[in-house]
Amino acid sequence: MPANGNGVSAPSIPDIVIGRLPIYLRALTYMSSEGKLTTSSNELGEHLGISSAQIRKDLSHFGEFGKQGTGYSIPYLVDQLKSILNLDVEWRVAVVGAGFLGHALAHYNGFLSRGFRISWIFDSDTSKVGHEMNGVIVQAMNELEETIKREGTQIALIAVPASMAQEVTDRLVAAGVQSILNYAPINLRVPPNVQVAHSDPVVQLQHMTYYLAQDQRVDTRE
Amino acid sequence: MPANGNGVSAPSIPDIVIGRLPIYLRALTYMSSEGKLTTSSNELGEHLGISSAQIRKDLSHFGEFGKQGTGYSIPYLVDQLKSILNLDVEWRVAVVGAGFLGHALAHYNGFLSRGFRISWIFDSDTSKVGHEMNGVIVQAMNELEETIKREGTQIALIAVPASMAQEVTDRLVAAGVQSILNYAPINLRVPPNVQVAHSDPVVQLQHMTYYLAQDQRVDTRE
DNA sequence: TAGATTGTTAATCGATTAACAATC
C-alpha cells in the first residue's frame, strides 16, 4: 500500500518494489564493508534468496545501473539507491515514549549510519523529563506539538503503551508528521496522506509458530 | 516464503495468508477488549483496511467460521485462529543479547498475553551474567547450547550486534532452534528447515522516505 | 574474440476482487 496520498497517477512504481530497495541497499552496504567492489544480480540474489531476474526487473524501474558482462559497481549502486530512497540527507526522527523500548531506540547505533538521527524524545512521565538519553533531552508530552511544528518533523516512532498509541498518533498527525513507525500492537487510524509501518514482534512469532510442530512444543500440562 | 522445510506437498496454504492471520487475531482481540461479541468480514476489513472478500477467502482455507446473516462470533474466531497458529499453549523463547534491546524485550509485557514467554536470556558480557531481568537470570553464552538442547527451545530472538549475529545464529541452529526473530541488520544464512523473520526499523523507515518529498526535509547544508 | 551479464519482453504463476447462490 503506497499510502503516499499525493494523488499522482502516472507510471507509478509498485510499492512492493520500493519495499525491496532498502533490503538491496543493506546487502550492498554489507558487501561493500567486506571489501567487494562489484556484484551481479545473480550474486546479490543468492545472498538474499531472491531471483536474479527480480533484482534486475526491480532496478530497471529506475534506470540502467549495470554493465553487461561485468554486473554492478557496488559503490555506484549504493549511491543510486540512496538517492532513490531520499537518503542523501539525514532525516531527523522523533521518539514518543521513553520506556524500555524508547531507551533502546535512543541508544541504537544503527540509525545514524543509515540516514536517521533520533533528535527528539517525548514522555508523559515527569520524572523522566529533562533527563538525557544518548545526548537527547527527554521533553514533556505537552511540548510535542510545538516542537514538531517548529522543527518540521516528518517522521516519528511510537513507543508508548497500546492504550495511548492512537491518541499520540492523532497529535503527531495534527502537528504535521507524515510517517510513523508504530511499535504498539494496535492498528492505527490515520488520514490517507500519512504512512504507517508496524513493528510487532508477536505478529512475526505467531506467523512462525504456524509452521512449528505441536508435538515438539513444551507440554505445560502437569 | 514458507521455509518450513517439512517437504509436505499437498493442499498447502499460501504463506501470505498465514501472515495475515496474526493481524486478524490482533484486531479481533482488540474488538473483544472493547466488548464486542460479533463482527462481519466487512467490519473487520474496514478496521484493517483490507477487503471483506480477502478476509472471507483467507478464512475459508481453514474451515467455515461464520454464519450467513450474522457474521462471526469474535470469541469463537479468536479461539480458532489461536488453534490454527498453534497458540493453544505458551511458547518459551530465548533472547540472545542483554543490551538495551534485550532489556526492552525482556520487559515487554506484550509477549505473555499473546502466547510467548521470555524464558532464557544469554549474554557474552560476564558483568551481566547472573543478574536478573524481569525475573529471568542472564546466562553466559557458553551455556547456550546446553540450555537450548536440554529445554528443547524452538524460538530465539537475536539482539546482538550485527557482527555477532551470524555466529549466534549458527550456534542456535546447531542446538536445535527452529525459528529466529533477528533484530540485527544483516541477512542471516540458515538451513532450509529453519525460519527467520527480520525486524529492521531502518528498512521500514527507508521504505517510507521514498514517499516523503525532498523539499520538506530539513536542509543540513550551511 | 569468447564469456558473462545486463535490461527487457512475453509467458507463467499466484493473489485479489467482484459477484452471487445459499442460508441464517
Place this chain on the structure above:
DNA sequence: TAGATTGTTAATCGATTAACAATC
C-alpha cells in the same frame, strides 16, 4: 418473511520468472 452476510466461483489484476538479444 426480508435483510444481511457467508463461502465460493470465476474473472481480473499484478507480480514473478524464463528466455534472449544486446553488448561490455
